[in-house]
Amino acid sequence: xxxxxxxxxxxxxxxxxxxxxxxxxxxxxxxxxxxxxxxxxxxxxxxxxxxxxxxxxxxxxxxxxxxxxxxxxxxxxxxxxxxxxxxxxxxxxxxxxxxxxxxxxxxxxxxxxxxxxxxxxxxxxxxxxxxxxxxxxxxxxxxxxxxxxxxxxxxxxxxxxxxxxxxxxxxxxxxxxxxxxxxxxxxxxxxxxxxxxxxxxxxxxxxxxxxxxxxxxxxxxxxxxxxxxxxxxxxxxxxxxxxxxxxxxxxxxxxxxxxxxxxxxxxxxxxxxxxxxxxxxxxxxxxxxxxxxxxxxxxxxxxxxxxxxxxxxxxxxxxxxxxxxxxxxxxxxxxxxxxxxxxxxxxxxxxxxxxxxxxxxxxxxxxxxxx
Amino acid sequence: xxxxxxxxxxxxxxxxxxxxxxxxxxxxxxxxxxxxxxxxxxxxxxxxxxxxxxxxxxxxxxxxxxxxxxxxxxxxxxxxxxxxxxxxxxxxxxxxxxxxxxxxxxxxxxxxxxxxxxxxxxxxxxxxxxxxxxxxxxxxxxxxxxxxxxxxxxxxxxxxxxxxxxxxxxxxxxxxxxxxxxxxxxxxxxxxxxxxxxxxxxxxxxxxxxxxxxxxxxxxxxxxxxxxxxxxxxxxxxxxxxxxxxxxxxxxxxxxxxxxxxxxxxxxxxxxxxxxxxxxxxxxxxxxxxxxxxxxxxxxxxxxxxxxxxxxxxxxxxxxxxxxxxxxxxxxxxxxxxxxxxxxxxxxxxxxxxxxxxxxxxxxxxxxxxxxxxxxxxxxxxxxxxxxxxxxxxxxxxxxxxxxxxxxxxxxxxxxxxxxxx
Numbered sequence: 001x002x003x004x005x006x007x008x009x010x011x012x013x014x015x016x017x018x019x020x021x022x023x024x025x026x027x028x029x030x031x032x033x034x035x036x037x038x039x040x041x042x043x044x045x046x047x048x049x050x051x052x053x054x055x056x057x058x059x060x061x062x063x064x065x066x067x068x069x070x071x072x073x074x075x076x077x078x079x080x081x082x083x084x085x086x087x088x089x090x091x092x093x094x095x096x097x098x099x100x101x102x103x104x105x106x107x108x109x110x111x112x113x114x115x116x117x118x119x120x121x122x123x124x125x126x127x128x129x130x131x132x133x134x135x136x137x138x139x140x141x142x143x144x145x146x147x148x149x150x151x152x153x154x155x156x157x158x159x160x161x162x163x164x165x166x167x168x169x170x171x172x173x174x175x176x177x178x179x180x181x182x183x184x185x186x187x188x189x190x191x192x193x194x195x196x197x198x199x200x201x202x203x204x205x206x207x208x209x210x211x212x213x214x215x216x217x218x219x220x221x222x223x224x225x226x227x228x229x230x231x232x233x234x235x236x237x238x239x240x241x242x243x244x245x246x247x248x249x250x251x252x253x254x255x256x257x258x259x260x261x262x263x264x265x266x267x268x269x270x271x272x273x274x275x276x277x278x279x280x281x282x283x284x285x286x287x288x289x290x291x292x293x294x295x296x297x298x299x300x301x302x303x304x305x306x307x308x309x310x311x312x313x314x315x316x317x318x319x320x321x322x323x324x325x326x327x328x329x330x331x332x333x334x335x336x337x338x339x340x341x342x343x344x345x346x347x348x349x350x351x352x353x354x355x356x357x358x359x360x361x362x363x364x365x366x367x368x369x370x371x
Numbered sequence: 372x373x374x375x376x377x378x379x380x381x382x383x384x385x386x387x388x389x390x391x392x393x394x395x396x397x398x399x400x401x402x403x404x405x406x407x408x409x410x411x412x413x414x415x416x417x418x419x420x421x422x423x424x425x426x427x428x429x430x431x432x433x434x435x436x437x438x439x440x441x442x443x444x445x446x447x448x449x450x451x452x453x454x455x456x457x458x459x460x461x462x463x464x465x466x467x468x469x470x471x472x473x474x475x476x477x478x479x480x481x482x483x484x485x486x487x488x489x490x491x492x493x494x495x496x497x498x499x500x501x502x503x504x505x506x507x508x509x510x511x512x513x514x515x516x517x518x519x520x521x522x523x524x525x526x527x528x529x530x531x532x533x534x535x536x537x538x539x540x541x542x543x544x545x546x547x548x549x550x551x552x553x554x555x556x557x558x559x560x561x562x563x564x565x566x567x568x569x570x571x572x573x574x575x576x577x578x579x580x581x582x583x584x585x586x587x588x589x590x591x592x593x594x595x596x597x598x599x600x601x602x603x604x605x606x607x608x609x610x611x612x613x614x615x616x617x618x619x620x621x622x623x624x625x626x627x628x629x630x631x632x633x634x635x636x637x638x639x640x641x642x643x644x645x646x647x648x649x650x651x652x653x654x655x656x657x658x659x660x661x662x663x664x665x666x667x668x669x670x671x672x673x674x675x676x677x678x679x680x681x682x683x684x685x686x687x688x689x690x691x692x693x694x695x696x697x698x699x700x701x702x703x704x705x706x707x708x709x710x711x712x713x714x715x716x717x718x719x720x721x722x723x724x725x726x727x728x729x730x731x732x733x734x735x736x737x738x739x740x741x742x743x744x745x746x747x748x749x750x751x752x753x754x755x756x757x758x759x760x761x762x763x764x765x766x767x768x769x770x771x772x773x774x775x776x777x778x779x780x781x782x783x784x785x786x787x788x789x790x791x792x793x
Contacts, residue, residue, distance in 0.1 A: 034405045034779045036651075052663050056653050058746050060781060090701040092653055092746040096662060109703035109742045143779050145653050149663040149769070162663075164767070164774040219408075219600060221437045221508040231431045231512050231606050234613045270506040272523035274557065277506070311437050311508035331615070338611030343774070345617050346406050348600045350439055
């Protein structure tokens with residue numbers, strides 16, 4: 001009978017691997033709303049005549065950089081519309097979504113870019129940090145804020161009510177490498193490097209290897225629907241906005257509802273008395289902006305059921321690719337006959353969704369990186 | 372054989388180097404956070420002024436606190452830090468809460484220009500405990516607190532034969548009667564939130580996750596750490612309207628169970644995350660017109676109010692943290708201007724009044740900068756263990772409506788901040 005002999009080298013290797021795993025686990029940084037990153041996501045952008053949005057984007061580094069951005073118009077199946085801006089060292093820039101902004105405008109700044117104006121727009125804005133050739137790069141120096149304001153005088157919410165949230169930033173860990181779209185193992189520089197008919201494409205992998213992975217769960221505390229504010233007595237309404245982490249801009253998914261695979265936002269609600277969890281689910285393909293009194297949620301947020309104050313957890317399966325979510329919550333407090341008070345909040349993010357087998361990806365169109 | 376050894380040696384060296392690199396990287400990523408559960412939560416700005424004695428409108432703050440752990444009760448040991456200033460004994464109303472000397476006229480003086488007594492800065496703390504059941508969200512008004520009986524789950528035990536009947540599971544007397552037994556249930560028993568010690572009140576709330584089973588009480592350094600989330604909703608009423616300013620509490624994550632001074636919490640990148648070396652505030656410059664006001668003429672301008680608090684505090688000796696905040700202000704032309712100001716326990720000021728008393732002459736003013744938006748980088752500089760890093764929040768007023776938002780951050784503070792607990 002053979003006796004297995006412990007190999008000290010292998011034992012040491014095991015220990016080192018364990019250290020690597022532990023250290024790697026600690027080393028990962030998560031998607032955040034309070035540190036700069038290489039991908040900046042504004043989940044809720046409105047310019048529909050009733051509300052407008054001021055976007056602020058800032059370069060926090062001492063070297064100039066650029067951002068390639070996409071608006072995803074949820075009123076049109078999230079049709080992407082892209083533009084680029086250049087930012088000098090430490091430069092803060094802004095634009096109003098309904099008017100856009102161009103180089104040399106009269107607003108007194110040093111703006112370098114051409115942001116198209118968006119009208120009747122509801123959707124998402126996503127910016128990817130790129131180098132001089134328009135290729136994604138791991139600068140981790142972009143941050144942003146969105147200021148939503150009700151405009152005009154004839155709207156239902158009334159003029160002057162404002163909400164602000166920090167854009168969600170995803171940090172890069174390594175520079176993404178282009179590869180053939182249908183042959184992911186083949187690194188390429190041009191389409192000619194790929195098998196016939198295949199395209200050289202850039203996929204941003206949110207997997208804790210190239211970019212940080214999206215959160216496993218989103219969590220937030222908030223009033224129930226129709227609850228009375230404990231100080232003002234105002235009636236509270238909540239609006240939740242979610243966007244998928246995974247986006248395939250190259251193939252117009254989720255632009256094409258026929259080819260898009262919907263993600264499912266699951267809601268688990270617990271109230272102050274630990275009643276619950278109540279649960280609901282809504283599938284969507286590109287942008288979900290719902291009142292929490294949405295009939296598809298079956299009244300789980302109704303204050304008559306849920307009480308006054310609740311916590312919402314929106315979980316995802318970390319082992320399933322492409323189902324990560326990001327979002328913001330906006331609340332509206334209304335007294336009879338008065339204008340609503342509004343406030344937006346970044347959701348808390350718990351855990352992460354490393355890949356593979358999980359993880360999320362953003363597939364950029366072939367033109368990116370070809371400037 | 373030699374080659375095999377060389378390869379093995381090289382591989383081993385590579386693995387050691389890799390482990391070192393990864394290990395070295397991890398502490399650098401540990402920063403405070405405003406969107407993750409944590410073991411220490413800081414609400415930099417709590418305002419209560421229900422009679423609008425100092426604020427222009429009646430104001431209160433709703434505190435939100437939640438436990439994201441799905442299986443166990445968590446305890447938050449919290450400190451209200453009262454940063455009110457008070458009129459000196461020479462004033463007509465000694466001890467009155469004041470914002471400045473003009474709130475403290477001398478006896479018999481009615482002229483608004485004085486002379487005045489002094490407005491003396493103050494700092495004091497009160498502490499309390501909140502136990503939060505798994506996944507439970509809690510909220511309370513800062514002005515009224517939350518009495519023990521008003522917690523949603525006040526009963527530590529319920530009778531097995533009468534589930535609606537509360538009982539004391541630690542009592543030797545069975546009050547359930549019959550075959551009933553007093554069963555322990557997850558509850559808020561032992562919790563109580565006092566009202567803020569004054570109204571008006573301005574100050575900070577800090578909560579540290581404690582181990583509910585520890586005796587004596589001690590910070591929770593177990594596997595269920597980093598379970599707390601929080602937010603604040605500052606509400607102003609102008610009947611029939613409401614104005615809301617919301618921000619997330621700033622969190623400090625627990626990293627490792629480290630044997631240290633039991634009365635100290637160390638924000639050193641080993642036991643707890645460090646505070647950031649730089650806070651980044653993006654803002655519209657003060658006095659700028661509202662960029663989204665379609666009608667223009669109704670615009671009364673934009674101002675931003677900044678609140679900063681030191682990361683460390685000595686609650687044992689009642690010694691507040693202090694540091695100097697250095698401000699670097701960039702406009703859209705990449706022009707850089709700077710100023711600095713002391714942060715002594717609690718700092719709250721309109722941006723354009725940080726460097727001058729004449730707002731339009733400030734480096735934070737649209738009149739001086741010439742562009743709408745700016746980036747302000749704030750760096751805490753201090754030598755004491757309670758004053759290396761800073762935490763903060765910004766509230767912007769646009770045409771009389773406010774928004775709150777969290778500051779962003781960058782880089783680890785090289786100093787160690789310490790919170791000393793009584």
